[in-house]
Each structure stands twice: as C-alpha cells, then as structure tokens.
Amino acid sequence: MNDIDEQEIVVDNATADETVIDAKPDQIAAEQDAGTEDTDTTTQDTFPRAYVEELRRENANYRTRAQQADQLAQRLHTELVRQLGALQDPSDLPFDEAHLEDPEALRAAVDALLAQKPHLRSRRVSGDIGQGATQSAGSVDLLGLLRGRA
Incomplete structure (x- = not known):
C-alpha cells in the first residue's frame, strides 16, 4: 500500500500558510492520552x-x-x-x-x-355624595324636615 494511506495529515486551523505536520495515528493517540493523564491528576482535589x-x-x-x-x-x-x-x-x-x-x-x-x-390614576371622592356622615347628621330636626316638604 501507499505511504500516504498509512499517514494522517493534521493541519493547524490558524492559517493555511502554517506548516503541515505528518504523524501516524498511534503517535497522536499516545500524545492525547499523555495529555489527559496530566490534567486528571492535577484537578482531582478532594475536600472533607x-x-x-x-x-x-x-x-x-x-x-x-x-x-x-x-x-x-x-x-x-x-x-x-x-x-x-x-x-x-x-x-x-x-x-x-x-x-x-x-x-x-x-x-x-x-x-x-x-x-x-x-x-390607573388615584381616584378620591370629594364633596357630598348623599351618603355617610354629613354635618347635619348629629342633630335631626323632624319638624324642620316636615316644614321643608310642605
């Protein structure tokens, strides 16, 4: 078989002018495994x-x-x-x-x-609306009411 079939071409994603690195898949896997072992041991802090x-x-x-x-x-x-x-x-x-x-x-x-x-504006009732306490509520003059209606 051809040498090109056995090799994997890895290109840096930064620019097209960067160099092309030729490596075998076994080397890439070994480097990735080595990198993860280092980070796993440093991030495994445990607390009581x-x-x-x-x-x-x-x-x-x-x-x-x-x-x-x-x-x-x-x-x-x-x-x-x-x-x-x-x-x-x-x-x-x-x-x-x-x-x-x-x-x-x-x-x-x-x-x-x-x-x-x-x-939504505040509404307040003011003036005499014919209900509730009035000024004349304290003294009722029945005779005056009868004379007023006659």
Missing part, C-alpha cells in the same frame, strides 16, 4: 465532607438572606409608590431597584405609567 457541608450551609444562608433582602426591597418600592399617592394601586408600577435610590426616577416612572394608562 464536613467542610463541604459547612460551605453548603453557608451558601444556603446567603441565598436566604438575599431572598429576604429582595422581598424587603419590593415592599419598600411599593410603599414609596403608595407615598406618592398618584396610583390607585401601588403594585401597578413594576419593581425597579433604580427607583429605590433615586426619587426622581420613581416619580418619572409613575408619570410615564400614568401617561400610558391614565385609568
């Missing part, structure tokens, strides 16, 4: 079980604290929006951390939301 469990507990505590901080930040955001009094429901404005640090950004976000959705 107690140490790993301690790290996992510590990490779980950090995750819990971060989750609680996120919940508190969302509650603070809702209360800051409620304090503005511009929205009927303060949870209508989506949470954004930038609103916590900059009151002007919060006000601008509320104004932009109200420009897009004016039906």
Whole structure:
C-alpha cells in the first residue's frame, strides 16, 4: 500500500500558510492520552465532607438572606409608590431597584405609567355624595324636615 494511506495529515486551523505536520495515528493517540493523564491528576482535589457541608450551609444562608433582602426591597418600592399617592394601586408600577435610590426616577416612572394608562390614576371622592356622615347628621330636626316638604 501507499505511504500516504498509512499517514494522517493534521493541519493547524490558524492559517493555511502554517506548516503541515505528518504523524501516524498511534503517535497522536499516545500524545492525547499523555495529555489527559496530566490534567486528571492535577484537578482531582478532594475536600472533607464536613467542610463541604459547612460551605453548603453557608451558601444556603446567603441565598436566604438575599431572598429576604429582595422581598424587603419590593415592599419598600411599593410603599414609596403608595407615598406618592398618584396610583390607585401601588403594585401597578413594576419593581425597579433604580427607583429605590433615586426619587426622581420613581416619580418619572409613575408619570410615564400614568401617561400610558391614565385609568390607573388615584381616584378620591370629594364633596357630598348623599351618603355617610354629613354635618347635619348629629342633630335631626323632624319638624324642620316636615316644614321643608310642605
């Protein structure tokens, strides 16, 4: 058989001008196996079980604290929006951390939301609507009511 059939040609992928290396498949496999043995022995660090469990507990505590901080930040955001009094429901404005640090950004976000959705504006009833406590509710004059209707 031909020498070319027994050889494998390996080309560096960087450029076409690079040199072509002729090697036998057995040599390539031996070099690859030798390279993996070196890396396997250096990356096999082991730690005691107690140490790993301690790290996992510590990490779980950090995750819990971060989750609680996120919940508190969302509650603070809702209360800051409620304090503005511009929205009927303060949870209508989506949470954004930038609103916590900059009151002007919060006000601008509320104004932009109200420009897009004016039906979210806070509605307050004012004046006499004929129900509930009135100024004359404390003293009822039945004779005056009868005279007024006559």
